[in-house]
Amino acid sequence: MSYLLFQFSFVGYFLAMSMYIAFFVSQNNTVRLLSRRIFTAAAILHTLNIIARYYEAGHTPITTQHETVSFFAWAIAWGYLSFRWRYSVKNFGTFVSVLTVLFMLIAALASREILPLVPALQSWWLPVHASIAIVANGFLALACIGGIMYLLQEREIKRKHFGLFYSRLPSLDALDKLNQHCLSVGFPLFTLGIISGSVWAKQAWGAYWHWDPKETWSLITWFLYAALVHLRFTVGWRGRPAAIMTIIAFLAVLFTLWGVNYLLGGIHSYAK
Amino acid sequence: MPSESIVLLGVNHKTTPLAVREKMALAEGYAEPLKALGRIQGLKEYYLLSTCNRVEVLYTTDDLASSRAEVLSLLFGKAVPATDLDKYVYQYENEEAVRHLFMVASSLDSMIVGEAQILGQLKEAYRHASQMKCSGLVLNKLLHRSFFVAKRVRTETRIGASAVSISYAAVELARKIFGQLDDKRVMLIGAGEMAELAAEHLVGQGVAKVVVVNRTLERAVKLARRFNGEAVSLDELVDQLVNVDIIISSTGAAGTILSKDDVKPVLRERRNRPLFFIDIAVPRDLDQDINELDNVYLYDIDDLTSVVEMNKAGRDREAVKAERIVAEETLKFSGWLESMEVTPTIVELRQMADDICRGELEKTLGRVHGLGPEEKKSIEKMASAIVAKMLHNPLQYLKTDSNGHGVDRRSRINTVRELFQLEGSSEISNVRGEDE
Structure with a gap:
């Protein structure tokens, strides 16, 4: 049941992405409206999929690779939709849908097997810590997309060569603001994720901090974002350097998520 | 060559550095300098244009040399030493002056070719001159014509599009x-x-x-x-x-x-x-x-x-088109100007009268039968006599010097030409109403 829902939502996202790309090229408003609806429908199906899987597994489905990445995609999709509800950024949807589909693809390729929960994870901290951390990652992903869009737009304006993006992407100011909004949601959540993890670690492993690779990389990532947020608020860092920093910091997020599991291991690496 | 010349003196962004131009610009409006120009003996009609990029005076005179010196010393004497003036000031006469005015009006002489503001400034300058009765028959016609030329250039070429779209593009970029x-x-x-x-x-x-x-x-x-x-x-x-x-x-x-x-x-x-x-x-x-x-x-x-994707080649092509229009219009205006002389007017008037006379004679003599050569001759004589008598006063009116009528020569010529609907003036005369 949950798998069927997953596949439906995957197809939905994929359709939405194709439509969004068609809209990006054609700038036809009917196409945009349609792609928005499909994307929203896919996100709703995806939500149902996660709920269904919760009942099938009997625990919060954020433990395996498939579950984590799927939840990541879900966080990106709903993070985007929550922004859309507040304010719109021209053609943001196209980029978001591409990233969502990419994550869904990775999730689809991973094993969908439901594994029994290892004793360490059998705690009500699991939904709290893991969901906060991944929702934070969702917003940081959106910030990264904003950064990429900023760089594309800025490049054309700076080089005075107007190609595909100049007319289609929003103003630099709007993209910079988007970056800031996403960070101002994502960074506190990320901080909360680390704190909740630390508290849970105290309960599960007896110490707040283990210098386990995942923890270390989370901290490195946190410092990157903290530096960015700090520079933004104190000296008004913005624009291209901020966009590049956002992208680098998000790469650190991805490494924390996957690189650590596969390359470094450690007690935190459940989702192999 | 008419004894009365149209002269244009001026400085613009091409000939004169900004620092000098700023000093030469007429800071306190048109009224005072126009009044002062009126005190110069040799000037008949005159008008003044002052913008950020140019100061130009256009006048008609019988005495080229002395009027130039007087006008220059009056307008720029205080700002720039006389020796330097020759370096900056350009002078155009008659056909060249007309051409230059048309170029300015169509924004072909502007720093940014095609910008539309200059036409408004020109109209404003002309309004002052005409309100103060500084312009007469020739300048009125010339300036109205220049507005018409500007309009023609604007509608028939895309020269204006580039200036407007450049500032539009700047706004777009800012957004x-x-x-x-x-x-x-x-x-x-x-x-x-x-x-x-x-x-x-x-x-x-x-x-x-x-x-x-x-x-x-x-x-x-x-x-x-x-x-x-x-x-x-x-x-x-x-x-x-x-x-x-x-x-x-x-x-x-x-x-x-x-x-x-x-x-x-x-x-x-x-x-x-x-x-x-x-x-x-x-x-x-x-x-x-x-x-x-x-x-x-x-x-x-x-x-x-x-x-704005208007490449240089495109702009040049439009400029060439625009200059062709200016050349064409200059030629038309010169034609009008030439016709506004006594001798060609008399010739045309006589020609017209003779044509009418001959035509009517042919019609009549062709219809009436049984007339001998003697009778025919007397009828022909009578017709020519009527024409000659009818034309006597208009011709006298044209020939006598202005003292007797209190109207200057060109106005008299104009009156006669309009009265008898002589060719050449008609096309240019009709322009007048269009712009106001």
């Missing part, structure tokens, strides 16, 4: 950089037709404030008043960069007025809020390296032109 413009401040460095056009566009988009910087504060104050803005002297330029977002520069300075090192420290003070420089001046006012700074965007006039 892409800043998003909202309503809390942004614009700084104008120097004045110029195009800079003002761009500033006007931005004001139209609702920018918060305009700051005008000029070497002479007086000019700055004047321009600032137009945009409801604030005037600042050139020394404060760098300090002002902290407070503004969009900078339009169009000074006539020979070198650059802002370098990368000037702008760099400002950015920290601005907390990296973006700066958008638009450099309209030729040669450029702003150091190209400024564009390398983060959050700073510098566009010069060539960049903007390439944005």
Whole structure:
């Protein structure tokens, strides 16, 4: 049941992405409206999929690779939709849908097997810590997309060569603001994720901090974002350097998520 | 060659550096200089045009040499020593003067070819002259014709599109950089037709404030008043960069007025809020390296032109088309001017009368039968006598010197030509009503 829902939502996202790309090229408003609806429908199906899987597994489905990445995609999709509800950024949807589909693809390729929960994870901290951390990652992903869009737009304006993006992407100011909004949601959540993890670690492993690779990389990532947020608020860092920093910091997020599991291991690496 | 010549004297952005032009500009409006010109003996009709980029006087006179000296010393004598004047001032006569006026009106002589403001300024200048009765038959016709030519150039070529779209592109770019413009401040460095056009566009988009910087504060104050803005002297330029977002520069300075090192420290003070420089001046006012700074965007006039995708070849083609129109119209006007002389008018009048006479005779003699050669001859004689008597007074009216009538020669010629509907004048005469 949950798998069927997953596949439906995957197809939905994929359709939405194709439509969004068609809209990006054609700038036809009917196409945009349609792609928005499909994307929203896919996100709703995806939500149902996660709920269904919760009942099938009997625990919060954020433990395996498939579950984590799927939840990541879900966080990106709903993070985007929550922004859309507040304010719109021209053609943001196209980029978001591409990233969502990419994550869904990775999730689809991973094993969908439901594994029994290892004793360490059998705690009500699991939904709290893991969901906060991944929702934070969702917003940081959106910030990264904003950064990429900023760089594309800025490049054309700076080089005075107007190609595909100049007319289609929003103003630099709007993209910079988007970056800031996403960070101002994502960074506190990320901080909360680390704190909740630390508290849970105290309960599960007896110490707040283990210098386990995942923890270390989370901290490195946190410092990157903290530096960015700090520079933004104190000296008004913005624009291209901020966009590049956002992208680098998000790469650190991805490494924390996957690189650590596969390359470094450690007690935190459940989702192999 | 008519004894009365049309003369155009002037300085513009091509011949005269800004520093000199600023001194020559008529700061206190048209009324005083026009009155002063009226006191010069040799001038018959005259009018004056003064914009940021040019000062031109157009007049008709019988005495070329003395009028030139007097006009120059009256208009520019105080600002520039007489020896330097020859270096700056250009002089056109008759057909060349007409051509130049048409070029100016069609914005082909402007710093930014195709900008539309000049026509308004021309009309305004003409309004002053005609209100003060400085212009007469020839200049009235000439200026109205120039408005018509400008309109023709505007509708028949795309020359105007480039100037408008350049400032439109500047606004579009500003939107892409800043998003909202309503809390942004614009700084104008120097004045110029195009800079003002761009500033006007931005004001139209609702920018918060305009700051005008000029070497002479007086000019700055004047321009600032137009945009409801604030005037600042050139020394404060760098300090002002902290407070503004969009900078339009169009000074006539020979070198650059802002370098990368000037702008760099400002950015920290601005907390990296973006700066958008638009450099309209030729040669450029702003150091190209400024564009390398983060959050700073510098566009010069060539960049903007390439944005609107009107390449140089296209512009040149349109300019050629426009110049052809000007040449054509100059020729038409010269034709009119030539016809406005006594001898050709008399010839044409006689010709017309003879044609009518001959035509009517042929009609009548062809219908009436049984007339001998004697009778025919007397009828022909009678007809010519009637024509000659009818024409006697009009011809006398044309020939006598103005003293007797109190109307000058050209007006008399014009009256006769209009009365008898002589060719040549009709096409040009009809233009008059169109513009007002």
